[in-house]
Amino acid sequence: MSGRVFPAFYDVVRRIPAGKVATYGQIARLAGMPRCARLVGYAMAACQDPAVPCHRVVDRFGGTKAAFDTFAPGTQRALLEAEGVDFRLDGTVDLEHCLWSPQT
DNA sequence: CCGATGACCAAAC
DNA sequence: TGTTTGGCCATCG
Numbered sequence: 001m002s003g004r005v006f007p008a009f010y011d012v013v014r015r016i017p018a019g020k021v022a023t024y025g026q027i028a029r030l031a032g033m034p035r036c037a038r039l040v041g042y043a044m045a046a047c048q049d050p051a052v053p054c055h056r057v058v059d060r061f062g063g064t065k066a067a068f069d070t071f072a073p074g075t076q077r078a079l080l081e082a083e084g085v086d087f088r089l090d091g092t093v094d095l096e097h098c099l100w101s102p103q104t
Numbered sequence: 105c106c107g108a109t110g111a112c113c114a115a116a117c
Numbered sequence: 118t119g120t121t122t123g124g125c126c127a128t129c130g
Contacts, residue, residue: 005126025113028125034114036125041111046128057111065111 005033009043016056019084020100021093023060030102045070055079056100062092 008031016022024037024044033039044054047070055076058064064076071079081087086094 023113024111028113033125035112035123037112037114038110038124039112039126042109042125042127043111045111054111059111060113063111070111 005031005036005039006043006046008032009040010049010052013044013052013054013057016053016100017104018056019098020104021056021058021062021080021085021095021098022100023058023095025060026100026102027057056083058093058095062088062095064091064093 009027012027012030013022024040025034028034028037028040031040040057044052044057047054055064055071064080077087077091080093085098088094
């Protein structure tokens with residue numbers, strides 16, 4: 001079961017500062033697998049590690065995927081709002097304003 | 105044990 | 118220019 005890349009994803013997600021969000025593609029890219037965004041989503045789905053702020057991970061459109069099973073519906077958005085993340089009227093994260101940059 | 109799918113994104117045709 | 122397939126690892130049935 002030795003995960004090969006999941007730990008790498010967790011490491012990247014852990015780097016995300018509060019008040020910021022990252023996309024699956026970015027994390028996958030930083031992990032060295034630009035085409036493994038799917039794995040990132042699955043890794044977050046299996047986020048058994050509390051040190052991994054999977055709630056700071058959103059899709060490329062900023063959709064927080066409220067229909068998420070890991071947390072109660074709407075919990076993810078509440079966590080992000082609590083961290084200072086701005087949300088749009090449609091309930092998506094303002095990536096233009098809160099998208100995390102790999103350098104910071 | 106094996107097959108299929110999955111919180112996705114990007115390149116190719 | 119838009120639409121479709123590909124790709125990767127782990128977990129579920």
